[in-house]
Amino acid sequence: MKPFTYERAxxxxxxxAAAARRPGAKFIAxxxxxxxxxxxxxxxxxxxxDVNGLALDKLEPTPEGGxxxxxxxxxxxxxxxxxxxxxxxxLSRALLAGASGQLRNKATTAGNLLQRTRCPYFxxxxxxxxxxxxxxxxxxxxxxxxxxxxxxxxxACIATNPSDMAVALRALDAVVETVKPDGTTRxxxxxxxxxxxGDTPHIETALEPGEFITAVTLPPPAGGxxxxxxxxxxxxxxxxxxxxxAVVQRDGTGRVALGGVAHRPWRVEAAExxxxxxxRAAMAAILANAxxxxxxxxxxxxxxxxxxxxxxxxxx
Amino acid sequence: MKLFFTVNGERRDxxxxxxxxxxxxxxxxxxxxxxxxxxxxxxxxxxxVMVGGRRINACLTLAVMxxxxxxxxxxxxxxxxxxxxxxxxxxxxxxxxxxxxxxxQICSSVAVLEEIKAGIPSHVTADLNARxxxxxxxxxxxxxxxxxxxxxxxxxxxxxxxxxxxxx
Ligand SMILES: Cc1cc2nc3c(=O)[nH]c(=O)nc-3n(C[C@H](O)[C@H](O)[C@H](O)COP(=O)(O)OP(=O)(O)OC[C@H]3O[C@@H](n4cnc5c(N)ncnc54)[C@H](O)[C@@H]3O)c2cc1C
Ligand code: SF4
Ligand code: FES
Ligand code: FES
Numbered sequence: 001m002k003p004f005t006y007e008r009a010x011x012x013x014x015x016x017a018a019a020a021r022r023p024g025a026k027f028i029a030x031x032x033x034x035x036x037x038x039x040x041x042x043x044x045x046x047x048x049x050d051v052n053g054l055a056l057d058k059l060e061p062t063p064e065g066g067x068x069x070x071x072x073x074x075x076x077x078x079x080x081x082x083x084x085x086x087x088x089x090x091l092s093r094a095l096l097a098g099a100s101g102q103l104r105n106k107a108t109t110a111g112n113l114l115q116r117t118r119c120p121y122f123x124x125x126x127x128x129x130x131x132x133x134x135x136x137x138x139x140x141x142x143x144x145x146x147x148x149x150x151x152x153x154x155x156a157c158i159a160t161n162p163s164d165m166a167v168a169l170r171a172l173d174a175v176v177e178t179v180k181p182d183g184t185t186r187x188x189x190x191x192x193x194x195x196x197x198g199d200t201p202h203i204e205t206a207l208e209p210g211e212f213i214t215a216v217t218l219p220p221p222a223g224g225x226x227x228x229x230x231x232x233x234x235x236x237x238x239x240x241x242x243x244x245x246a247v248v249q250r251d252g253t254g255r256v257a258l259g260g261v262a263h264r265p266w267r268v269e270a271a272e273x274x275x276x277x278x279x280r281a282a283m284a285a286i287l288a289n290a291x292x293x294x295x296x297x298x299x300x301x302x303x304x305x306x307x308x309x310x311x312x313x314x315x316x
Numbered sequence: 317m318k319l320f321f322t323v324n325g326e327r328r329d330x331x332x333x334x335x336x337x338x339x340x341x342x343x344x345x346x347x348x349x350x351x352x353x354x355x356x357x358x359x360x361x362x363x364x365v366m367v368g369g370r371r372i373n374a375c376l377t378l379a380v381m382x383x384x385x386x387x388x389x390x391x392x393x394x395x396x397x398x399x400x401x402x403x404x405x406x407x408x409x410x411x412x413x414x415x416x417x418x419x420x421q422i423c424s425s426v427a428v429l430e431e432i433k434a435g436i437p438s439h440v441t442a443d444l445n446a447r448x449x450x451x452x453x454x455x456x457x458x459x460x461x462x463x464x465x466x467x468x469x470x471x472x473x474x475x476x477x478x479x480x481x482x483x484x
Binding site for chain 1: 317358376380457
């Protein structure tokens with residue numbers, strides 16, 4: 001690791017202001033992604049702002065009947081919360097399908113949302129990577145791309161977002177609450193939070209420099225059957241090849257978000273009219289613009305079959 | 317940077333480079349070498365310790381982030397002449413070969429039984445709104461963050477199952 005200075009944040013607004021003051025500063029929450037990347041010198045912050053002391057570890061009902069999840073609620077606690085299990089089951093399921101018990105005990109809501117890609121070339125500092133080193137090129141385009149994106153990608157980057165939790169949050173229409181270095185706050189709809197790579201794959205979210213996440217808010221429960229299905233190379237403790245988060249109503253209508261296929265959780269609201277007609281019609285619409293590589297074309301078929309299984313489970 | 321935390325019930329004062337992981341603080345500075353470094357990247361579980369009663373990977377956290385925390389390592393669970401029931405069960409069932417992953421496996425399994433008791437669901441829990449059971453499937457899934465190169469898995473599950481049954 002490169003040397004860095006360290007401070008403990010005293011309030012969310014102060015954390016944001018401190019991050020803007022210090023060039024090269026980063027927040028650290030669970031540390032399970034940031035420290036991993038710092039050891040490999042993929043991330044090289046000069047200053048760490050430890051936010052663990054901020055009292056953002058609570059889940060509370062919102063006046064509208066939804067749920068406000070503090071940025072520091074650990075993945076284990078979020079998945080185990082009775083309200084989440086009862087009303088937002090797809091979120092519990094997505095969290096429990098990710099990482100390991102040890103990691104979920106540390107990983108936070110905000111840190112999970114901001115975890116970086118698992119593209120093998122992003123991790124290999126000897127290889128060009130536009131995300132790690134803007135302008136250096138993308139090694140994955142002509143390389144090993146089995147794990148990578150099939151839709152929404154660009155000539156600059158074909159990486160996927162690895163978060164399971166984010167896929168469920170996308171299906172649930174969550175809102176990310178933040179405070180900026182000047183003290184102003186805003187809510188960013190999850191649909192606008194993660195960006196497509198375009199020409200700037202190193203810019204991954206709508207967050208501005210220093211902007212700090214305080215909470216993630218869920219709207220009132222949508223009802224229906226909640227299913228998260230993750231297809232991976234091992235039965236446990238592996239990232240998704242493809243995952244499906246779905247909330248399906250009795251009448252067969254529903255919402256569907258996909259993981260493992262794009263630079264952000266992939267949901268196409270306009271395609272959801274096809275959900276009652278079944279997996280084939282729905283997936284054809286959701287992945288209408290897919291451009292897989294020869295190594296990951298299987299993901300398109302896999303996504304359709306995974307959705308088929310999800311819809312069967314939701315009916316059953 | 318100066319800091320202190322409690323390890324196995326004893327207050328320890330340290331002065332460390334900010335880069336020191338909790339694992340390196342325990343092994344290199346406090347000479348508690350029971351916790352092992354397998355991968356140093358959160359992938360193998362050999363470094364599993366309990367902080368505030370919860371299992372975590374000590375390799376993916378900084379010592380400075382644990383000011384004032386209560387840490388339990390394998391050395392705090394039991395000693396050669398007074399084994400923790402989980403340690404005794406691992407010996408009885410041959411839950412290891414080379415033993416490198418074992419301290420992490422044992423810390424993790426003690427925590428797993430607590431997690432099931434606390435009603436925390438897992439990926440294989442069939443009904444999210446019911447209490448999870450103490451089945452072999454539950455134990456396997458919850459232990460998936462602890463890798464054993466020697467493949468002692470089935471004996472590890474036997475050891476954990478026996479302790480679970482003793483506690484039930
Ligand atoms: C072996 C392994 C397997 C894994 N498997 C999976 C898996 O299957 N599925 C999955 O989804 N994930 C998986 N993960 C990733 C894991 O979920 C993430 O590492 C974790 O969620 C990150 O959370 P954290 O709190 O530790 O983040 P940190 O590492 O603390 O931070 C991550 C990023 O978020 C920023 N940040 C943190 N908090 C805030 C805030 N409040 N506001 C603004 N910025 C903030 C940090 O600056 C940093 O850039 C795995 C990780 C490992 C090591
Ligand atoms: S796909 Fe993206 S992350 Fe992977 S090498 Fe190309 S630019 Fe880097
Ligand atoms: S050494 Fe920490 S998980 Fe492998
Ligand atoms: S006993 Fe050798 S690695 Fe598990």
